Amino acid sequence: MxxxxxxxxxxxxxxxxxxxxxxxxxxxxxxxxxxxxxxxxxxxxxxxxxxxxxxxxxxxxxxxxxxxxxxxxxxxxxxxxxxxxxxxxxxxxxxxxxxxxxxxxxxxxxxxxxxxxxxxxxxxxxxxxxxxxxxxxxxxxxxxxxxxxxxxxxxxxxxxxxxxxxxxxxxxxxxxxxxxxxxxxxxxxxxxxxYDSVFDRVTIGKDRGALRPMTVMESGKVVEKLVFRLRDxxxxxxxxxxxxxxxxxxxxxxxxxLNDLSTDELVSIFLESPDSAYHQTQAYFASRGIHLALSPSAVRRIAAEASRQPRLGARALREVFRRVIRDYEYDPSKAVTGGALLIDLPEVERALGTV
Ligand SMILES: Nc1ncnc2c1ncn2[C@@H]1O[C@H](COP(=O)(O)OP(=O)(O)OP(=O)(O)O)[C@@H](O)[C@H]1O
Ligand SMILES: [Mg+2]
Structure with a gap:
């Protein structure tokens, strides 16, 4: 072979x-x-x-x-x-x-x-x-x-x-x-x-001053910034x-x-990864005859919330999505129309307590 x-x-x-x-x-x-x-x-x-x-x-x-x-x-x-x-x-x-x-x-x-x-x-x-x-x-x-x-x-x-x-x-x-x-x-x-110990080494420790601020454009303004990547x-x-x-x-x-995951990558993981909580939950609803779908803005909002917890990486997706979906899992009846449960940005904002 x-x-x-x-x-x-x-x-x-x-x-x-x-x-x-x-x-x-x-x-x-x-x-x-x-x-x-x-x-x-x-x-x-x-x-x-x-x-x-x-x-x-x-x-x-x-x-x-x-x-x-x-x-x-x-x-x-x-x-x-x-x-x-x-x-x-x-x-x-x-x-x-x-x-x-x-x-x-x-x-x-x-x-x-x-x-x-x-x-x-x-x-x-x-x-x-x-x-x-x-x-x-x-x-x-x-x-x-x-x-x-x-x-x-x-x-x-x-x-x-x-x-x-x-x-x-x-x-x-x-x-x-x-x-x-x-x-x-x-x-x-x-x-x-x-990460922290290497950052300290090149900013305040033994190699203090090695990491120099770089001039970058941020929201249309020129700013001095320390850009630190562990791999460098x-x-x-x-x-x-x-x-x-x-x-x-x-x-x-x-x-x-390995790279830290960006919000875009978290979106892809949420939508495409075979062991994503989204797919597992879709399977659960499908077993009850309900088609679950999230709007793109709802997905992006979930990924953005997850990226606010960088220590958890993609695991945060599961935790954030659980907060969004748990009430629907318990009782979807009020939200289902024509066999479909559609979750859009306002529902996510409400579940995350941001409105
Ligand atoms: N790069 C990735 N692509 C797809 N899914 C990912 C990725 N990173 C994490 N995940 C998802 O997040 C969950 C946790 O990932 P994983 O167990 O690989 O983390 P880890 O890097 O081993 O973390 P730890 O250091 O805490 O063990 C998995 O369920 C996986 O589906
Ligand atoms: Mg691991």
Missing amino acids: KTPDPLAIANALNRRVLGQDDAVREMAVALAKHLAGLRVGNILMIGSSGTGKTTLMRAVEGYLAADPELALRSAVVRIHANVLGDEALRGRPGEAVLGRLLERAREQLGPAAPVEQVLARASCGLVFVDEVDKIRSQVGGQPNVPGIRAQEALLTLIENEAIAYELPAWAGGGVTTVDSSGLLFVCAGAFEGL WLRNEDLFDYGMSPQFLSRFDAVVL
């Missing part, structure tokens, strides 16, 4: 992840290489909460699972970084990742497959480690022992030619060695506070200071920053 090219992969991922072209491209190229059986540098994704990191991981899982032939190309697991810290404290670093990879490989190859074959398949899988910022080595100046251990556990797992691993009972038990140099790791985290200023030292060890970071070839 031909290996899909990055463009085809990116097209598929873009159906679920909107407004994150850089991250999608990086992921698509890495996945194309990985599926072709080539070595790929590990990826670290950094992006504010609710901007699509977990969604991108799920999109890759979904993309592979949707095609039976592709599904058999790579064992994929997704794991929460905290799990690594817990097991490292119990003296079994890396066990959860390898154990899950082995299970996935066995599901793919069938229970009759020889253990060597299952091990070989598992050792060139794809490992997503989510919430990797939770394993920082210090929090508020205090050492975070589970985090330190978890980073060490990941170090053991990444690019190691001989990891001692205790085989599960179905594989005959006993200790074997696993070569993990064919694994692809994609780690992601929100790294809350990183982020350095490895900022991540060390955050609590990711230099050895850990050196295992990543690419650090990819």
Whole structure:
């Protein structure tokens, strides 16, 4: 079978992840290489909460699972970084990742497959480690022992030619060695506070004055403004200071920053994303024989309200939409005409308490 090219992969991922072209491209190229059986540098994704990191991981899982032939190309697991810290404290670093990879490989190859074959398949899988910022080595100046251990556990797992691993009972038990140099790791985290600490560094801290005000036009006036984008200023030292060890970071070839989502992107996510609250609610009303539709200005108003809560990213859409729709869900009878429930800007304003 031909290996899909990055463009085809990116097209598929873009159906679920909107407004994150850089991250999608990086992921698509890495996945194309990985599926072709080539070595790929590990990826670290950094992006504010609710901007699509977990969604991108799920999109890759979904993309592979949707095609039976592709599904058999790579064992994929997704794991929460905290799990690594817990097991490292119990003296079994890396066990959860390898154990899950082995299970996935066995599901793919069938229970009759020889253990060597299952091990070989598992050792060139794809490992997503989510919430990797939770394993920082210090929090508020205090050492975070589970985090330190978890980073060490990941170090053991990444690019190691001989990891001692205790085989599960179905594989005959006993200790074997696993070569993990064919694994692809994609780690992601929100790294809350990183934005502020880098901003402080270049404005009032060590590199004070590095960020200079720029002259921009705003509402027809010339104004001086500090334009700060994390991607322009982020350095490895900022991540060390955050609590990711230099050895850990050196295992990543690419650090990819996800974008904060604009109001326009929130509109698209609301209207187009397959797991949007809008579609779920439309399905609910459809099950009761009612067609739900929102006017474009109503949608834009919801997205604008959501963008006022940047800490939540696209998650805010769900919360804002719930405030708009909850009374109609309870009793739509007064608002439905001819089997349709149409919500326009005034209804949204009323529900949000802005009129
Ligand atoms: N770029 C995006 N494209 C489409 N949907 C998105 C995007 N970003 C977020 N969403 C939607 O918002 C919700 C939360 O997104 P997701 O779980 O991917 O956030 P995250 O970046 O992993 O955040 P956190 O750091 O808090 O884990 C999901 O339900 C998803 O549908
Ligand atoms: Mg997430």
